[in-house]
Amino acid sequence: METVSIVLFLLLAVVVSGAASRMLPVALPTPLVQILLGSAIGLSTSYRVELDPELFLLLFLPPLLFLDGWRIPKDELLKDVSTVAELALGLVLITVLGMGFFIHWMIPAMPLAVAFALAAVVSPTDPIAVSAIAARVPIPRRMMHILEGESLLNDASGLVCLRFAIAAALTGSFSASAAAFDFLWVAGAGIVVGVVVTLAATRAKAWVSRRFGEEAASQILVSLLIPFGAYLIAEHLHASGILAAVAAGVTMTFAEISRQAMASTRMRRNSVWDTIQFALNGIIFVLLGEQLPAILSGAAETVRVTGHHGVAWLGIYIMAIVAGLGTLRFTWVWVSLKLTLLRRRAGASEAVPLHSPGWRLVAAMSFAGVRGAITLAGVLTLPLTMNDGTPFPARDLAIFLAAGVIIVSLVIASIALPLLLQGLTMPAEPSLQAEDDAARVAAAKAAIRAIERAQHDLAEERDDADFYAAAGSRVMDLYRDRIESRSQGAKVAAEARLQDKLERDLRLVGVRAERDTLVRLARERKIGSATLQKINRELDLMEARYRG
Incomplete structure (x- = not known):
């Protein structure tokens, strides 16, 4: 004890x-x-x-x-x-x-x-x-x-x-x-x-x-x-x-x-x-x-x-x-x-000043x-x-x-x-932004190909092919926007990243509002604890994604 x-x-x-x-x-x-x-x-x-x-x-x-x-x-x-x-x-x-x-x-x-x-x-x-x-x-x-x-x-x-x-x-x-x-x-x-x-x-x-x-x-x-x-x-x-x-x-x-x-x-x-x-x-x-x-x-x-x-x-x-x-x-x-x-300095192709x-x-x-x-x-x-x-x-x-x-x-x-x-700076490092953009573009292209295959397979099993085509198009549009924004020039890519940040900030505002509303509904006994926990877990995952 x-x-x-x-x-x-x-x-x-x-x-x-x-x-x-x-x-x-x-x-x-x-x-x-x-x-x-x-x-x-x-x-x-x-x-x-x-x-x-x-x-x-x-x-x-x-x-x-x-x-x-x-x-x-x-x-x-x-x-x-x-x-x-x-x-x-x-x-x-x-x-x-x-x-x-x-x-x-x-x-x-x-x-x-x-x-x-x-x-x-x-x-x-x-x-x-x-x-x-x-x-x-x-x-x-x-x-x-x-x-x-x-x-x-x-x-x-x-x-x-x-x-x-x-x-x-x-x-x-x-x-x-x-x-x-x-x-x-x-x-x-x-x-x-x-x-x-x-x-x-x-x-x-x-x-x-x-x-x-x-x-x-x-x-x-x-x-x-x-x-x-x-x-x-x-x-x-x-x-x-x-x-x-x-x-x-x-x-x-x-x-x-x-x-x-x-x-x-x-x-x-x-x-x-x-x-x-x-x-x-x-x-x-x-x-x-x-x-x-x-x-x-x-x-x-x-x-x-x-x-x-x-x-x-x-x-x-x-x-x-x-x-x-x-x-x-x-x-x-x-x-x-x-x-x-x-x-x-020894590995450099030309003489560089040594400090x-x-x-x-x-x-x-x-x-x-x-x-x-x-x-x-x-x-x-x-x-x-x-x-x-x-x-x-x-x-x-x-x-x-x-x-x-x-x-x-x-x-x-x-x-x-x-x-x-305070104010200490290290030697400049190469930017990883190009590597980040290339990875996101490659991942988005792979996602589009996979969605197209899945959409085609689902459409063959059902008669309402237009329904699956519309759903697939909405998802693929998100990936196409990412490819387009990350494949343009540096200025367009910077604007796209700023827009992504603003969208994340606004989504976080929405998530907080959703959570506050859920708490209010639970306090008013309009929803049960099981529903509150289930939706809260989903909101937690969304918030973790947007903050990551």
Whole structure:
């Protein structure tokens, strides 16, 4: 019963945090609000969450990483794949090595392997926290794609480094050659498992749907089980469950292209996954807040591990780690953007002027390296004991420092990012409007051909052919208007798009009026609840279409 109550408290805090972050006069990011609410729960109730590291890892990371891999725009990612790879792989490796030695030098009482583990968990960034911080100042689309791609890959690379660091701490030994071989197996097998599990599940699901019909609830449940299945199978094979979950999500995008579900299933599935993402990310930050009172109450004992007695030393360590992470990231971002410009100049057909990256762009990319849910999830997976049963060295200290890095990076970014993003522009991107118009024209032509065939088949079965011809003509006229408007010159196409927007706005006005009338009729008992729900669902679909 106590476990159920704890879960309900956590979910309630997540719900309240979303409303509170919008209601507060000061622009506080939602993760900070969730940490504050979690702290309030930890201080005001007798409930305490005892976190099992392995269970925590299993429950939170596979679905979140799977969803990131599934939803990240692949084409946009490929445009800046070199920059993303440099940030997600090179920066993580430099961060683990550089910060690992730095933390061990700063806190000699923390074993080197544990210092590397702490450096590994603070290396991944969290784009969701960045989005929450910059909600009132839009992030340039291209920058957000780079941050999303970096986060997707550095989550995996950082957690794989964490795995090796924990193994070194538990065994007391580390071999570079053995680690390289293990890394190839851990990474390669994990990716293969993720791809195979996703393809097998989607093919089986599609076969059942073709033979026996589609059930939306089952389809959604399968998508929820895939990341857990990929993770557990990979871990059973001593491969990376994290990379398996990421690979499963990326594969899901391509598997869905050839095995599409029904429109209603996709809409319901998106809603379910949006809720799961919001709940899991929120619970992680609320859990951080809930753990804070206990972490702070043990600060006096934690600081003794470092050889000091003043609690202020913990704050100094946190600020030093944040400063080290910021310096490494700023330097690496500047070098990465410089290399990107050099490569583009070398690949250009004629000489182009080479300008150094603007300081605001470099600074914004650097401050956007906020630590969040993955960092907390990773540090909480540190083992409680060593192989011989003794306590894991400096575990509480590592958790304290990681929690401090998360909070300080959130606070600094919430102040600096809106200032840096105000009026910031990224390099110009080619317009996708021509591609959009061509796709709409091709789809409209295919629709006209299909309607003509269906109209002809129906007319052969009945005598009233004119009736079917008139109905088909009305539908095909809509597609012909689209083809004509999208096939004209740029000015005509722009006017057509403006007209489409005006029509959508007017249709939304009509939908709202319909809904208000339905509510009034239901209140006056002129229609029943079943009729109200049925028509409301239709209006919801229409509104989603017009707003999309």
